[in-house]
Amino acid sequence: TTHLVWFRTDLRVHDNLALTAACRQQDASVLALYIATPAQWRQHQMAPRQAAFLVSHLNALQQALAERGIPLLVKTANTYADSVTVIEEVCAAHDVSALFYNYQYEINERQRDAAVERALENVTCQGFDDSVLLAPGSVTTGNHEMYKVFTPFKNAFLRRLRDDLPACHHAPAVREGGALNRALSPVTVDYPQQPFDADAFPVNEQHALARLRHFCQHALARYDADRDFPAIDGTSRLSVCLTLGVLSPRQCLHRLLKTHPEALEGGTGAAWLNELIWREFYRHLITRYPQLCKHQPFIDWTDRVAWKTPDAAFTAWQNGETGFPIIDAAMRQMNATGWMHNRLRMIVASFLVKDLLIDWREGERYFMSQLIDGDLAANNGGWQWAASTGTDAAPYFRIFNPTTQGEKFDKAGEFIRRWIPELAVVPTAAIHTPWQWADKSQVILDYPRPTVDHKQAREATLAAYDAARKGW
Numbered sequence: 001t002t003h004l005v006w007f008r009t010d011l012r013v014h015d016n017l018a019l020t021a022a023c024r025q026q027d028a029s030v031l032a033l034y035i036a037t038p039a040q041w042r043q044h045q046m047a048p049r050q051a052a053f054l055v056s057h058l059n060a061l062q063q064a065l066a067e068r069g070i071p072l073l074v075k076t077a078n079t080y081a082d083s084v085t086v087i088e089e090v091c092a093a094h095d096v097s098a099l100f101y102n103y104q105y106e107i108n109e110r111q112r113d114a115a116v117e118r119a120l121e122n123v124t125c126q127g128f129d130d131s132v133l134l135a136p137g138s139v140t141t142g143n144h145e146m147y148k149v150f151t152p153f154k155n156a157f158l159r160r161l162r163d164d165l166p167a168c169h170h171a172p173a174v175r176e177g178g179a180l181n182r183a184l185s186p187v188t189v190d191y192p193q194q195p196f197d198a199d200a201f202p203v204n205e206q207h208a209l210a211r212l213r214h215f216c217q218h219a220l221a222r223y224d225a226d227r228d229f230p231a232i233d234g235t236s237r238l239s240v241c242l243t244l245g246v247l248s249p250r251q252c253l254h255r256l257l258k259t260h261p262e263a264l265e266g267g268t269g270a271a272w273l274n275e276l277i278w279r280e281f282y283r284h285l286i287t288r289y290p291q292l293c294k295h296q297p298f299i300d301w302t303d304r305v306a307w308k309t310p311d312a313a314f315t316a317w318q319n320g321e322t323g324f325p326i327i328d329a330a331m332r333q334m335n336a337t338g339w340m341h342n343r344l345r346m347i348v349a350s351f352l353v354k355d356l357l358i359d360w361r362e363g364e365r366y367f368m369s370q371l372i373d374g375d376l377a378a379n380n381g382g383w384q385w386a387a388s389t390g391t392d393a394a395p396y397f398r399i400f401n402p403t404t405q406g407e408k409f410d411k412a413g414e415f416i417r418r419w420i421p422e423l424a425v426v427p428t429a430a431i432h433t434p435w436q437w438a439d440k441s442q443v444i445l446d447y448p449r450p451t452v453d454h455k456q457a458r459e460a461t462l463a464a465y466d467a468a469r470k471g472w
C-alpha cells in the first residue's frame with residue numbers, strides 16, 4: 001500500500017496531522033506531494049516574499065522528509081482546477097491507496113478538495129483540521145450557530161481548551177527502508193520571488209521551533225505591555241510560520257502553557273493566547289460565511305458606501321508618502337520587509353478607508369501582494385474590522401486620528417525615525433507634525449505635506465457611511 005500526503009499550507013514534519021496519520025501503518029510506503037499553482041497564486045495576489053519563504057521551507061521539508069525515508073514530489077499545475085488532474089496522475093503512477101491532507105478553509109481551496117475527492121474514486125481520502133486548535137463549526141452558541149462576536153467566542157473556546165487540550169504529535173519515525181540517501185535536487189517554483197530577512201523569519205522548521213521557544217521563555221511575560229509599540233520587538237513574528245504551517249497552533253499553545261500555564265486562566269500569556277484565538281475566530285468565520293472569501297462585506301449596507309476611485313492619494317499611501325509619519329513609516333516597513341506591526345496594520349487600514357475613503361478591498365489586495373504572512377482569513381478579518389464592515393468590527397464612527405495614534409504608540413518617534421530618514425532633522429517634540437515645525441523654523445523638508453486634512457476627511461467619511469446606512 002502507498003499512502004500519499006498532499007502538503008499545502010502545513011510545511012512541517014512535527015505535529016502534522018495528515019503526515020502522522022499517513023505514517024501510522026508501519027509497512028505502508030509513504031510518498032509526499034506538493035503542487036505549485038502559480039496562476040492561482042497570482043490571482044490570490046501572493047506576495048513574492050511569501051513565495052521565497054515558501055521555497056525555502058519546501059527545501060527544508062524535502063530534507064526533513066528524506067531523513068525519514070519519505071520522498072517529496074514537487075509538481076506544477078497552473079490553477080487549483082489543474083491540480084485535480086495532477087493528483088489523479090500521481091495516484092495512478094504510484095498506485096496510491098490512500099490520500100491524507102490537512103484542510104484549508106478558503107472557498108477555492110475547499111472546492112478544489114471536493115473535486116479531488118470526487119475524482120479519486122478508488123483512493124480513500126482523509127482530511128484533517130490541522131491548522132486550527134479547534135475545528136471550524138465546533139465552537140458554537142447554544143443554538144449551534146457560529147458566534148458573531150469575539151468575546152463570547154473566546155470564552156467558549158477557552159472553556160473547551162480547559163476541558164481538553166488538543167494534543168501535539170511527534171514527527172514520524174524513520175520509515176522501515178531508512179533515510180533516502182540520494183542527493184536531493186533543490187526545489188524551485190515558477191513565481192516571482194523577493195528575498196526575505198532570514199534573521200527576522202525562520203528559514204526552516206528547527207529555526208521556527210527555536211524562535212517559538214525563545215519567545216515563550218523570554219518575551220511572553222512582557223507581551224501584554226510591549227505588543228502595541230512598534231519600536232519594540234515585542235511580538236513573536238511567527239505569523240508567516242502559522243500562515244504556511246511551518247508551526248502548528250497546537251505547538252504554540254503547548255509551548256505557551258509550558259512556560260505560562262496560568263495563561264488559560266487569564267494570567268501571564270493570556271494576551272498572546274487571545275491573539276491565537278482571533279486567528280481561529282477569522283478561520284471559523286470564513287468557513288461559516290464563505291462569501292467573506294469573495295470579498296463581500298459582512299454588513300451588507302456598507303457595500304453602498306460611495307468609495308473614491310483610487311488615485312494619487314492611494315499611490316502615496318502604498319509608497320509611504322502621505323505626509324503622516326506613522327502611516328508612512330508603517331507602509332515602508334511592510335514594503336521593505338513584508339511584515340508590519342499589528343498596531344500599525346490597524347492604523348494604516350483605518351487611514352486608507354476612513355481618511356482617504358478608499359474601498360477596503362483595495363487595501364486588502366495591496367496587503368496580500370506585500371505581506372510575507374498574507375493569509376486570507378486574518379487579512380480579510382483585519383480589513384473588515386478596520387473598515388467597520390465586518391462582524392465584531394470597530395463601529396463606523398470610530399475613526400483613528402493618525403497623528404494622535406502616532407503620538408500614543410510611537411511617542412518619541414523612534415520607529416518613525418527608523419523608516420523615514422528624511423525626518424532626521426526634526427526635533428522629537430515635532431516628529432508627528434513635522435511640517436508645522438518646518439514652516440515655523442523655515443526649514444524645507446524632503447518629505448511630503450499631509451495629503452488630507454484629517455478633520456475634514458473624518459466628516460466626509462461619517463457622511464458617506466451615514467448615507468449608505470440610511471440607503472440614501
Ligand code: FAD
Nearest residue numbers: 235236237238239275279342345373374375378379382383
Ligand atoms: P503576535 O502578536 O506574536 O501574535 C501571535 C499570532 O497570533 C500571530 O502570529 C498570528 O498568527 C495571530 N494573530 C495575531 N493577531 C491577530 C489578529 N488580529 N487576527 C488574526 N490573527 C492574529 N495576520 C496574518 O497572519 N496575516 C495577514 O495577512 C494579516 N493581515 C492583517 C491585516 C490587517 C488590516 C490587520 C489589522 C491585521 C492583520 N493580521 C494578519 C493580524 C496581525 O496583524 C498579525 O497576525 C500580526 O501582526 C503578526 O505578528 P506576530 O506574529 O508578531 O503576532
